[in-house]
Every structure is written in C-alpha cells, then in structure tokens.
Amino acid sequence: MGDTLSLEEINQKYPDVLREIGNIGAGNATTAIANMLNLRMNMSVPDVQFIPVEEIGSAIGAEESLVVGIMLGVEADIQGSMMFLLDMPSAHRLVNKLMMRDPEYDADFDEMDLSAIKEIGNIIAGAYLNALSGMTNLTITPTVPSVAIDMAASILSVPAIEFGMTSDSALFIKTEIDDEVGIKGYYILMPEGDSYQKILSSLGLPV
Numbered sequence: 001m002g003d004t005l006s007l008e009e010i011n012q013k014y015p016d017v018l019r020e021i022g023n024i025g026a027g028n029a030t031t032a033i034a035n036m037l038n039l040r041m042n043m044s045v046p047d048v049q050f051i052p053v054e055e056i057g058s059a060i061g062a063e064e065s066l067v068v069g070i071m072l073g074v075e076a077d078i079q080g081s082m083m084f085l086l087d088m089p090s091a092h093r094l095v096n097k098l099m100m101r102d103p104e105y106d107a108d109f110d111e112m113d114l115s116a117i118k119e120i121g122n123i124i125a126g127a128y129l130n131a132l133s134g135m136t137n138l139t140i141t142p143t144v145p146s147v148a149i150d151m152a153a154s155i156l157s158v159p160a161i162e163f164g165m166t167s168d169s170a171l172f173i174k175t176e177i178d179d180e181v182g183i184k185g186y187y188i189l190m191p192e193g194d195s196y197q198k199i200l201s202s203l204g205l206p207v
Contacts, residue, residue, distance in 0.1 A: 021049035028127035069155035070121025136202035
C-alpha cells in the first residue's frame with residue numbers, strides 16, 4: 001500500500017468519493033434485486049469506508065452470530081476477493097420472497113435455497129463490481145461464487161484460506177435495503193497487491 005495516505009486519511013479526506021461508490025453499487029444492487037423479486041425497494045445511504053481487514057468483524061458487530069456469506073474472487077485489472085454478508089433474518093426473507101413462501105418460514109436452508117442465495121449473491125456482486133468498474137474504467141471480473149453459513153468470524157477468514165489472499169485493507173460498505181421485507185447487508189471488497197493503489201488512482205485519489 002502506498003505511503004502517501006493512510007486508510008484513515010482517505011476516509012477523512014474523500015468521504016464523498018467512497019460514498020459515491022457505495023451509492024452507485026448499492027443502487028445497482030437494489031434495482032437488480034427489486035427486479036428479481038418484483039418488489040419496490042428503497043436503499044439507505046450506505047456507510048462506506050476503507051478499513052483494515054482485522055477490523056471487519058467488529059464493524060459488523062456480531063462475530064459470533066450466524067451469517068450467510070457469498071464469496072468470490074475478483075480478476076482482470078484488479079486482483080482480490082469479495083464478500084457479501086447477510087444476517088440470517090435477511091437471508092431468510094430474501095429466499096422466502098424468491099421461493100414465494102410464507103415470510104415467517106425459517107427452516108434450515110436446503111440445496112435449492114443455497115442455490116437461490118448464490119444467484120442473489122451473484123447479482124449483488126455483479127452490480128457492485130459494475131459500479132466500481134464504471135467509476136474507475138478498470139475491467140473487473142468476478143469468479144463463480146460460493147456460499148457459506150457460519151459465524152461471521154469464521155466466514156471472514158475464508159478469503160485467506162480459499163483464495164490464498166491476505167489483504168491488509170478492505171472497502172467496507174454497510175447497506176440497508178428498506179422494503180416490505182427489510183434486508184441488512186455488508187459488502188466487502190479486499191484488493192490484493194497493487195490493486196488497492198489502482199482503485200484509488202483510477203478514482204483520482206493520490207496514492
């Protein structure tokens with residue numbers, strides 16, 4: 001990572017740029033999910049910041065809670081990994097809506113449910129990456145996603161294990177989609193190597 005600006009300085013000096021990434025990404029994702037589920041959705045202005053990877057758990061605030069994690073690698077101009085985390089109530093609400101079930105249904109997810117979650121994750125990941133790609137003019141390609149249901153602390157260790165990745169920093173976007181079902185999600189992009197500098201310099205920020 002460049003020595004010019006620390007993560008904290010980027011968050012303090014360029015909050016509008018980071019918020020714009022979050023707004024466009026979450027806006028794209030909300031539209032895609034709304035179309036998929038045939039719902040009207042409003043999205044809260046997301047909280048967006050670059051944070052050290054080791055702080056993600058406390059930023060989510062529930063390391064011992066069960067969450068659904070959709071994980072994938074990021075390739076082409078940027079290398080790294082990406083996760084979209086949903087708390088369990090949000091994941092159940094989304095799947096029940098997609099499967100046209102009773103909204104209160106909360107049995108364990110079966111193979112078909114997990115496949116639906118993977119598809120939802122794919123759409124959300126694609127929406128965020130398209131937004132970032134459009135803003136930076138970089139080619140960003142997602143790999144095939146995988147889904148895990150585990151404690152947040154365990155899921156957050158997956159990129160290092162599954163993709164061999166050891167990012168120092170993460171772009172962390174917390175978003176709430178307010179609709180008739182109510183969804184809380186966390187989008188986490190962990191750039192590897194010089195990808196962090198590439199993203200910042202493509203956004204016109206000094207690195």
